[in-house]
Amino acid sequence: MESGPDSLFVTLLLLLHSSHSESERFEVLGPTDTILAVAGDDIILPCYLKPNISAEDMTVDWLNLDFKDGRVYRYQNRKIIREDQIPSYIGRTSLFEEELWRGNTSLKLSRVQGTDEGHYKCFIKAKSWDHDLIIQVLVKAVGSKPVVSIEGHREGGMGLLCESEGWHPEPELVWLNSKGVHLFAGPPEIHRDFKGFYTVKQHVIVQETDTNRFTCRVQQSQINEKMETEVHLPNDLTRKLDELKAEKEVLRMENEDFKKKFNFENLWNQNNDITKKLEELIRKLDDNKKGSNDNKKGSNVVEEDLIRNLEGPREGEGGCDSRPGILKSYLRRTGDTHFLGDKGSDG
Ligand SMILES: *[C@@H]1O[C@H](CO)[C@@H](O)[C@H](O)[C@H]1NC(C)=O
Numbered sequence: 001m002e003s004g005p006d007s008l009f010v011t012l013l014l015l016l017h018s019s020h021s022e023s024e025r026f027e028v029l030g031p032t033d034t035i036l037a038v039a040g041d042d043i044i045l046p047c048y049l050k051p052n053i054s055a056e057d058m059t060v061d062w063l064n065l066d067f068k069d070g071r072v073y074r075y076q077n078r079k080i081i082r083e084d085q086i087p088s089y090i091g092r093t094s095l096f097e098e099e100l101w102r103g104n105t106s107l108k109l110s111r112v113q114g115t116d117e118g119h120y121k122c123f124i125k126a127k128s129w130d131h132d133l134i135i136q137v138l139v140k141a142v143g144s145k146p147v148v149s150i151e152g153h154r155e156g157g158m159g160l161l162c163e164s165e166g167w168h169p170e171p172e173l174v175w176l177n178s179k180g181v182h183l184f185a186g187p188p189e190i191h192r193d194f195k196g197f198y199t200v201k202q203h204v205i206v207q208e209t210d211t212n213r214f215t216c217r218v219q220q221s222q223i224n225e226k227m228e229t230e231v232h233l234p235n236d237l238t239r240k241l242d243e244l245k246a247e248k249e250v251l252r253m254e255n256e257d258f259k260k261k262f263n264f265e266n267l268w269n270q271n272n273d274i275t276k277k278l279e280e281l282i283r284k285l286d287d288n289k290k291g292s293n294d295n296k297k298g299s300n301v302v303e304e305d306l307i308r309n310l311e312g313p314r315e316g317e318g319g320c321d322s323r324p325g326i327l328k329s330y331l332r333r334t335g336d337t338h339f340l341g342d343k344g345s346d347g
């Protein structure tokens with residue numbers, strides 16, 4: 001077997017190359033347990049290289065895998081790269097730049113909010129090597145003490161509304177009576193704000209009980225938290241609301257009576273009928289006069305018909321003259337004053 005200078009050179013090259021690759025090799029380490037972050041706090045997501053070589057000339061990417069696009073943070077070519085940063089992280093993330101030389105690539109996240117929950121990837125890339133680590137972050141936010149408002153009588157009971165805000169993860173709301181028995185309530189209304197916090201509210205209709213005490217409980221079992229508010233409905237209040245309801249009913253009935261007594265709509269229709277009848281009779285009268293100027297008798301028949309139709313009292317029958325003005329003016333216009341009953345007129 002020959003071992004010439006050529007093969008020695010190749011061996012040297014291989015050795016050099018592999019030692020170079022070896023120096024680039026690293027592992028990315030961090031916590032294996034889930035990190036529980038309290039909303040509003042500043043937290044550190046630990047991540048570092050082993051061996052503890054410098055990361056100053058590497059690319060450090062922090063991603064939240066629950067977001068399709070964008071990054072939480074990027075450090076590359078010794079600069080912070082702000083392009084493609086997920087908007088909700090703007091102004092809240094940083095690396096410890098003074099720690100990079102010893103392989104510490106932990107991320108600081110300020111003022112934790114609901115949308116920060118997710119699976120984070122710490123990805124470190126050197127020229128010919130890269131490695132990453134995934135950390136799960138849960139965000140915990142205990143919401144406000146529930147606010148209960150009395151909405152008044154509803155379907156034979158008393159309507160109550162309970163509302164609590166600022167929760168993460170999504171909480172559950174339950175209504176209980178004084179014995180701790182769950183009450184059947186309406187569907188929960190859940191709203192998530194732009195920071196990822198939940199507001200929950202729910203209506204319930206309660207029946208009066210001996211104690212008249214009811215509890216609204218908002219709970220989140222994953223974070224083992226609950227908040228509750230007890231409301232005591234004074235008997236007085238139920239009575240007052242009953243009185244108000246009775247008063248309202250009386251007013252409603254009075255209003256109906258009034259409408260019946262003064263049925264304006266009916267009056268208007270009757271009036272319209274009379275006007276129509278009059279117009280028709282006057283037209284007949286006119287036709288009659290045009291057709292037979294000398295047949296005064298025919299015209300009189302129509303006029304008498306007209307008067308009868310209007311049921312006004314005849315002369316000599318007593319009572320006051322209630323014949324409508326439109327008729328009188330017609331009769332004056334035609335000079336047939338003998339029907340008018342006002343003898344002093346222009347006859
Ligand atoms: C790097 O790690 C070694 C042990 O693995 C330790 O002795 C040394 O202090 C560390 N260097 C820095 C800068 O943290």
Ligand SMILES: *[C@@H]1O[C@H](CO)[C@@H](O)[C@H](O)[C@H]1NC(C)=O
Nearest residue numbers: 044046047048096099104106
């Ligand atoms: C990285 O730096 C941060 C901030 O100084 C520190 O809290 C953390 O313990 C460091 N991590 C490691 C692995 O040195």
